Amino acid sequence: MSRLEVRTPSQMQTVVETIYRDMERRISGSPPGVCPVDEALNCLNLCRAQTCGKCAPCRVGLTQLADMLQQVLDGEPDEAIIDRIERTAKVIVSTADCAIGIDAAQLVLTGVRGFREDFEEHVRHHRCLSTLHNPVPCVAMCPAGVDIPGYVALVREGRYADAVRLIRKDNPFPVACAYICEHPCEARCRRKMVDDAINIRGLKRAAVDNAGLVPHPKCAPSTGKTVAVVGGGPGGLTAAYYLALMGHKVTVYEKRKQLGGMMRYGIPAYRFPREKMEAEIRSILSLGIEVKIGVDVGTEVTFDQLRQQYDALYIAIGAHTDKKVGMEGEDARGVISAVDMLRGIGDGILPDFTGKNVVVIGGGNVAMDVTRSAIRLGASKVSCVYRRRQEDMTALAEEVEGAIAEGAEVCSLEAPVRIETNEEGKAVALWTQPQIIGEIDRTTGRPKPDVAEVEERRIPADLIIIAVGQGIHSESFEQGGVKIQRGGAFLAESNTQLPYLEGVFAGGDCVTGPATVIRAIAAGKAAAANIDEYLGFHHEITTDVQVPAPVFKDLKARGRINISERDAMDRKDDFDCIECGYTDEEAFKESGRCLRCDHFGFGNFRGGRIEKW
Ligand SMILES: Cc1cc2nc3c(=O)[nH]c(=O)nc-3n(C[C@H](O)[C@H](O)[C@H](O)COP(=O)(O)OP(=O)(O)OC[C@H]3O[C@@H](n4cnc5c(N)ncnc54)[C@H](O)[C@@H]3O)c2cc1C
Ligand code: SF4
Ligand code: SF4
Secondary structure: OOOOOOOOOOHHHHHHHHHHHHHHHHHHOOOOOOOHHHHHHHHHHHHHHHOOOOOHHHHHHHHHHHHHHHHHHOOOOOOHHHHHHHHHHHHHHHHOOOHHHHHHHHHHHHHHHHOHHHHHHHHHHOOOHHHHOOOOHHHHHOOOOOOHHHHHHHHHOOOHHHHHHHHHOOOOOHHHHHHHOOOHHHOOOHHHHOOOOOOHHHHHHHHHHHOOOOOOOOOOOOOOOEEEEEOOOHHHHHHHHHHHHOOOEEEEEEOOOOOOOHHHHOOOOOOOOHHHHHHHHHHHHOOOOEEEEOOOEOOOEOHHHHHHHOOEEEEOOOOOEEOOOOOEOOOOEOEEEHHHHHHHHHOOOOOOOOOOEEEEEOOOHHHHHHHHHHHHOOOOEEEEEOOOOHHHOOOOHHHHHHHHHOOOEEEOOEEEEEEEEOOOOEEEEEEEEEEEEEEEOOOOOOEEEEEOOOOOEEEEOOEEEEOOOEEOOOHHHHHOOOOEOOOOOEOOOOOOEOOOOOOEEEOOHHHHOOOOHHHHHHHHHHHHHHHHHHOOOOOOOEOOOOOOOOOOOOOOOOOOOOOOEOOHHHHOOOOOOOEOOOOHHHHHHHHOOOOOHHHHOHHHHOOOOOOEO
16 A cells, blocks of 8 residues: 555546635626625635634634625615624624635625615615616726727727717827726626636727728707816826717917827836827817917916916916935935936937936836836836836836836836935936835735835946926916815815815816826816816717617627737837737627627616716
8 A cells, every 4th residue: 555646636626626716806897886884794604615624713603604794685674784784793803713714704894884875775775875876897898988899890890980989079199098097997707707808908009000081970059158178198188079969169278389188298108109198198188179288377367367368278288297215315416216217208208328327116017117117218228116016006007017028127026215316416326225025914915015124236337317206296286266175186076176266176186196098088078077167068978879789799708909019129229119009800809709798798787888077
């Protein structure tokens, strides 16, 4: 008889692994609007199956919790059950023997505190608040609420111009979003339950690349009202676009030499080609929007003067000041901010980094943009220094991978300590303190770094670029009465109105802090609707595009078609666009994967598509 055997996975274990994989996909595809109590119960049951059951709090307590959650779902008439759930979960959190049981009970505790109204609604009215609003997941996740199943179906039929017209109903920047949107719409795509999310941004790119010139709808008759928009970024131009369509006379004030905001002065051309951006902005302005370029509101013209001159005002000035790390040597020669560097590039001034050893501080998308730009500007070595692990970077994983493929080095778990300068006061090295990864911060879900018991490290540098975030330049608006929150953002309602200043609205990065193009667009759209109401009108934005009926031929699980990129060694020397876009065949196949949740999902029960706003 043998003492030990070589073990191979049993048939049963292989099947269980497949089930786990399917479950992981389902959980990551959980759409917004599902019943949170039901989800909590299912997660708890999964946790129960995973515990060893040796300690009583876990074995007995988790079972009791599961029973009580089931009673809530069954419409238990006694509201006291909600407090009992909370008490039981608290006891398990403080008494279970191991982290597995504690974590399971914490999940219920977080839920009962986070969505108590849903528990109450189940008990009082035997229904779920969330499922009452169960939307089409991708549409709900797109901040501007773009009709995604609609334009995906139009791409499938090769009706690219109609797809662009449909998108423009909610978003006047289909080209910008096709190239650089961070596509939150894909995060909860229901197709994940079958295989993987639809490549929604890729399909938008197929639409804009093939649509040709698409005319805009006609503007409504003039209302005689005037609106000033401060800031010519995506948020300001979106508000201007819809207000112009509604018949108002719009003037955009922009302090820089050119329009586009951070799309021009931040996002590099290798991600969003400049000729595409300029064509899209020209097309928006063709509605008769007046532009005053090179006018700094607050200096050349005051905020109060604009208030007197116009019937309403939209402030969308973005977040353009650089943040400091607060370390010795930060003001030395040879240390620049990401914002300054990208601003110069936006105006066509390309610095020469040939042969330089460049160190970038930061782990977000902006840090990746300066890292990749520095490579293209000829740097001999670019190191990106970040105090957490690479997987904790807030930059998109594909951006980090792209930078590494182009030759960048990521120095993770290194916290910047000071900048060493030479006798001429020029930066020559960055000193860092190595870190060890520690406790998880429950609010962000990211582990925090702690100081490691290792000596400081010296990273030689000819140039140090600081990319740790942007602030908001709010002084001149504050003097005009705009309230500023802690952190510098403007205080505005969710409808973009400043209720304490008659006729003034604000949105985009200057309200949210640095965010994304599509969030600024969504704010601009909300501002346009609410300014229109404020001016005493109720114009509707709609389109006559007919969305094709769903046709299903192939429902087999199949892979998502990714957008291809130019070879890293070829693209790293220029600012030409990295992504290649879909072929007709790819666009046809990928669009065919959409499940049309507008027709088959819950969205259909909740009043179908939103045809106007
Ligand atoms: C490097 C970098 C890369 C990014 N990459 C992406 C990305 O890939 N995808 C994405 O979705 N988002 C990205 N973003 C974020 C995105 O660009 C911004 O969230 C978005 O542009 C914000 O739009 P906005 O209209 O609110 O402000 P902005 O785009 O900042 O526009 C504000 C405008 O107001 C003008 N202005 C400021 N003050 C005044 C004044 N006093 N008078 C007149 N005009 C004024 C500014 O010059 C600017 O043109 C990136 C940002 C940066 C910095
Ligand atoms: S704009 Fe962005 S979030 Fe909205 S549908 Fe397009 S890719 Fe998705
Ligand atoms: S399958 Fe289609 S309609 Fe459904 S969430 Fe995904 S993209 Fe949207």
